[in-house]
Amino acid sequence: MRLLEVTVALMVGFGLLAVGWGVLARSAMAGRTLLARSEMVEVERLTPWVLERELAGARPLVDWADDPDGLSLRVFRGAGVRCGPAAGADPEAEVVVGYRGLRQPEPDKDSLELTHADGRRSVVRLASVTTLDAGEDDGACAPGTRPLRLRWLEDEAASGARPGARVVLVRVYERGLYAVDDAFRYRRGAGGRQPLTVPVLDPGRSLLEAGGGEPRLELVRAGASGAGAVRVRVFTGWKP
Amino acid sequence: MRPAPGRGGFVLVLTLLLLLALTLLAHGLLTLAQTHRRAGAAAWTARARDWGARALVVREVLALDSLTRQDGTRAVTWEGGQGEVAHRVLSPELVLVESRVDSAGTSRAAGLVWALDAAVRVASLPRAVEVGRWPDAATLGRVEVEATGVDGCAPDTVPGGAGRAGVDLRDPGEAFASGEPPGLGLLAGYAIAGRLAPLPTPLGTPSPTLDGEACGDEPWNWGDPTGAVAACAGRQAAVWWPGDLRVVGGVGQGLVAVGGNLVLDDARVGGLLLVGGDLVLTGGAVLEGVARVGGELRVGDGAVVRGRPCAAHAALQAAARTGAPLSAPYVLPRPGWILY
DSSP states (O other), rough: HHHHHHHHHEEEEEEEEHHHHHHHHHHHHHHHHHHHHHHHHHHHHHHHHHHHHHTTTOOBBTTEEEETTTTEEEEEEEEEEEEEEOOOTTTTTTTEEEEEEESOOOOOTTEEEETTTSSSSSEEEEEEEEOOOOTTTOSSSSSEEEEEEEEEOOOOGGGOOOOOOOEEEEEEEEEEEESSSSSSEEEETTSSSEEEEOOOOOOTTTTEOGGGOOOEEEEEEEEEOOOOOOEOOOOOOOOO | OOOOOTTTOHHHHHHHHHHHOOOOHHHHHHHHHHHHHHHHHHHHHHHHHHHHHHHHHHHHHOOOOOOOSSSSEEEEEEEEEEEEEEEEEEEEEEEEEEEEEESEEEEEEEEEEEOHHHHHHHHHHSSEEEEOOOOOOOHHHTEEEOOOTTTSSTTTOOOOOOOOOOOEEEETTTOOOOOOOOTTTTTTTTHHHHTEEOSSSSSEOOOEEEETTTOOOOTTTOOOOOOOOOGGTTOEEEEESSSSSEESSSEEEEEESSSSSSEEEEEEEEEEEEESEEEETTEEEEEEEEEESOOEEOOOOOEEEEEEEHHHHHHHHHHTSSOTTTTOOEEEETEEEEEE
16 A cells, blocks of 8 residues: 555656646746736837937937938937026126036037027037036026036037027037837947847847938837837927 | 655645745736836826926917016916926017926926017118118118117117118028018018018009098008108008019008019108018109118119118017017927927
């Protein structure tokens, strides 16, 4: 009887082990698949949202256009409303603004678009940024904004304003490039491309193009079989 | 098959371990699903908030009959939450309309709105006549150089009018299409023309006419700068013609936009003239006002141009108040949008 008991116990045990192992393996596979799909969903969610924010208000084929590597654009990073002239400042090349934006302007990365009192605009290179201490702006800047003194270099080639017209609004832009390969990536200036999402995309089949005014974004999960492309609509909010 | 006391069954242990592993896995998947649900909802909320902020600016701008030239902030309700709309006056013609929406975070948007201001526009014109090609000496001699200043204007209307008489070349950077009058500020010529009443014929004589006791409303009734017909003294024309226009005799005042050449033949006209082609004064023609000319200015013997910014200001101010007002605000194509 003892041998029979052992045999039966072993058979039942191995049977249970096999079933359990199978269930565990399938569950783990399902978990991995779900994780991969959830990462893909995250990419599908994040990518158009970022592009929509960045392209809002930008003019197709003027502010953004096709690039062999992706979508090249002038990226808005912040804006400052004039609070007043800096003490002793050259009004042609300097202004104090109440700044609000994604980050502080940086001279080696950013250009400025100046809006003058007559409505005309000009583009200049940012020369220096000085953060004013509390009270230095004489309270003229709007609450919640950061008082900055911005100084720029006149860029004659890009200038579009009449000389002497007072600057009333400054917008800060950087040159950037969005691309899709194994991940959704961003490149600032001439730097390296940094991933904004996890690398779950098929670089050969995913694409991001300017598409003649309406961005074309197709995301394909790596390893997806057949026509697994997800075409994502990007609302730019701009209808020329 | 009960095990002997003191000896454990491994099947039970194995089953328990398996159940534990499955429980952990299920818990992980549940957590993942919940995280996704929350992330999806947050992304949706953020996107709705962004569009809500933009929609608030659009709603505000569409509701503007004219620019509110005063800083101000007011609270608004939005279907997704609370927010506020602020007006920031940047210059007499520029206002930044900002919105903020709070709903599980904050989204901001802003639109830069421009609207023509008659005083600023007239003050920005450097001379009595701006031309595309420099006129001959005889014509220059017939553009009266007088210190017109702000004489005749209300004290608070046209700043810095002195030295306005004379002729200047237009800014070569300012281009406009052939057959289109020059623009004013950010208003292109075609946009101005679209807001003015078209003349019925390319040839006519402006004269003040009465409709009963009131001043008439005919297209060729351009008011009466002489004051002879008192009821029409305050009437200002706001008219345009797409091609060449010939004005023969008569008197009138107002804003006249012409796509081609404008010939004033023995006519006395005051106000602001926007001429895409040449401006020609013949006979005893008199222009009292300001003109922007795409081509050339020719003033014949006996004709004269008297630079009068106040007349131009009165004409522009009247045109800014007509049915399709020149001063209607609009969002600049760019930014137009600022998103924070």
